[in-house]
Amino acid sequence: xxxxxxxxxxxxxPSRYGIGCFSKExxxxxxxxxxxxxxxxQILPLGPTGYGDSPYQSFSTFAGNPYxxxxxxxxxxxxxxxxxxxxxxxxxxxxKVDYEKxxxxxxxxLRIAFANSELRxxxxxxxxxxxxxxxxxxxxxxxxxxxxxxxxxxxxxxEDIRFRKKTAVDRYRKELSEEIAFYQFQQYHFDKQWKxxxxxANKKGITIIGxxxxxxxxxxxxxxxxxxxxxxxxxxxxxGVAGVPPDAFSATGQLWGNPLYDWSYHKxxxxxxxxxxxxxxxxxxxxxxxxxxRGFESYWSVPYGDETAENGHWEEGPGYDFFRMIKSExxxxxxxxxxxxxxxxxxxxxxxxxxxxxxxxxxxxFYYGDESSYLPHNHVRNCxxxxxxxxxxxxVHWYKSLNRKDQAYLRHYLNIKNTRNxxxxxxxxxxxxxxxxxxxxxxDYLGLDGWARMxxxxxxxxxxxxxxxxxALTEDLAQKIVDMTILxxxxxxx
Numbered sequence: 001x002x003x004x005x006x007x008x009x010x011x012x013x014p015s016r017y018g019i020g021c022f023s024k025e026x027x028x029x030x031x032x033x034x035x036x037x038x039x040x041x042q043i044l045p046l047g048p049t050g051y052g053d054s055p056y057q058s059f060s061t062f063a064g065n066p067y068x069x070x071x072x073x074x075x076x077x078x079x080x081x082x083x084x085x086x087x088x089x090x091x092x093x094x095x096k097v098d099y100e101k102x103x104x105x106x107x108x109x110l111r112i113a114f115a116n117s118e119l120r121x122x123x124x125x126x127x128x129x130x131x132x133x134x135x136x137x138x139x140x141x142x143x144x145x146x147x148x149x150x151x152x153x154x155x156x157x158x159e160d161i162r163f164r165k166k167t168a169v170d171r172y173r174k175e176l177s178e179e180i181a182f183y184q185f186q187q188y189h190f191d192k193q194w195k196x197x198x199x200x201a202n203k204k205g206i207t208i209i210g211x212x213x214x215x216x217x218x219x220x221x222x223x224x225x226x227x228x229x230x231x232x233x234x235x236x237x238x239x240g241v242a243g244v245p246p247d248a249f250s251a252t253g254q255l256w257g258n259p260l261y262d263w264s265y266h267k268x269x270x271x272x273x274x275x276x277x278x279x280x281x282x283x284x285x286x287x288x289x290x291x292x293x294r295g296f297e298s299y300w301s302v303p304y305g306d307e308t309a310e311n312g313h314w315e316e317g318p319g320y321d322f323f324r325m326i327k328s329e330x331x332x333x334x335x336x337x338x339x340x341x342x343x344x345x346x347x348x349x350x351x352x353x354x355x356x357x358x359x360x361x362x363x364x365x366f367y368y369g370d371e372s373s374y375l376p377h378n379h380v381r382n383c384x385x386x387x388x389x390x391x392x393x394x395x396v397h398w399y400k401s402l403n404r405k406d407q408a409y410l411r412h413y414l415n416i417k418n419t420r421n422x423x424x425x426x427x428x429x430x431x432x433x434x435x436x437x438x439x440x441x442x443x444d445y446l447g448l449d450g451w452a453r454m455x456x457x458x459x460x461x462x463x464x465x466x467x468x469x470x471x472a473l474t475e476d477l478a479q480k481i482v483d484m485t486i487l488x489x490x491x492x493x494x
């Protein structure tokens with residue numbers, strides 16, 4: 001069945017509290033997708049953001065972002081008042097997340113709700129804590145400790161707790177018990193609100209495509225709580241860190257800095273941690289997009305301490321053995337392979353062997369003289385076509401940035417004379433593809449310029465900030481989308 005959907009981060013939804021969340025506006029967006037004939041809502045990772053406010057550098061691969069908890073719902077539940085919410089400044093620009101103000105004030109608001117809660121007698125809360133015992137206690141302790149050590153990364157904590165000596169863990173669990181309960185409280189409400197929103201979307205026929213970053217952050221509960229999974233020495237210093245070599249995005253490569261997995265350990269354990277991770281994601285998403293899929297075939301290892309990724313080298317990943325285990329132990333889970341970047345025949349063979357659909361990005365296609373696999377006439381059914389992703393520019397600004405020869409090639413290929421609505425020409429091209437599924441970033445449907453770009457790889461500052469205006473989802477836009485969706489057979493008229 002041919003289908004289509006929209007890419008929009010939860011943080012990019014409009015709301016009165018400075019950042020998109022699981023509020024009425026999220027439900028309105030689901031309704032818009034239905035009216036527009038769409039079947040999928042693709043989001044970015046839902047984890048608590050860390051370094052650079054990136055959802056790909058999270059404090060936990062299992063926890064949810066407390067910024068997404070809807071204050072309005074907490075008001076309805078009697079945990080907050082309108083006066084409580086209006087006390088804080090969450091930013092005034094409706095099209096931009098002010099992370100400094102959100103970080104400073106959101107937790108203060110949640111602490112008020114926590115103080116008004118009755119957790120010890122809340123059976124559903126206690127059930128949630130018990131059901132998530134494999135990760136929640138470590139995460140909550142880790143976050144409480146970060147507060148105790150004034151936000152420092154775990155490798156800078158006192159030696160006894162840095163190395164998780166039992167006496168230190170027991171002492172801090174007792175000393176920080178109230179703070180630990182606060183972080184568990186956040187996760188309980190995140191989980192409850194998200195699952196309610198997802199159930200609403202599913203009931204309306206919308207599937208949620210979620211994103212699972214291949215790596216975890218060094219400064220995370222995952223690394224601190226179970227360091228043997230990673231390439232760390234006895235002093236907990238990485239032998240190498242993650243990144244990618246120089247490419248179209250960056251002449252010096254992308255230095256991500258994440259700890260690399262000890263794949264030999266994971267294989268001996270039967271990939272137990274990864275299976276838990278995949279199952280957890282399957283519980284909160286309908287379809288999982290695995291980020292940086294090529295890293296499972298081979299990954300770029302950068303010497304720890306290097307300032308760029310240029311001097312890295314390739315190391316062998318787990319290969320199909322990893323996916324054989326997933327297919328055996330996690331039956332029925334739908335996966336998308338983010339097969340972008342520097343691809344080799346071995347990577348392409350791995351994608352083909354898994355049977356997972358890969359990704360085709362139209363912004364990578366139209367370069368004069370390059371017979372790219374991203375060109376529409378080279379698409380296959382088993383793939384997901386995008387105009388661009390969260391790492392690409394908006395289509396409007398991307399076209400402006402092309403040189404004249406590439407612009408002419410695109411116009412000739414698409415047979416367009418006037419590029420005033422070039423974003424709609426690329427959308428039409430995507431929807432007309434033979435690919436089973438098409439996902440269009442919301443910025444492209446809105447025809448926004450480069451200021452609305454979500455992320456520029458290898459840069460800090462100004463990323464992950466874009467928000468959609470509250471009046472953006474018009475009836476005219478929904479009608480235009482649904483007309484094109486019907487035209488290209490991605491919506492049944494029956």
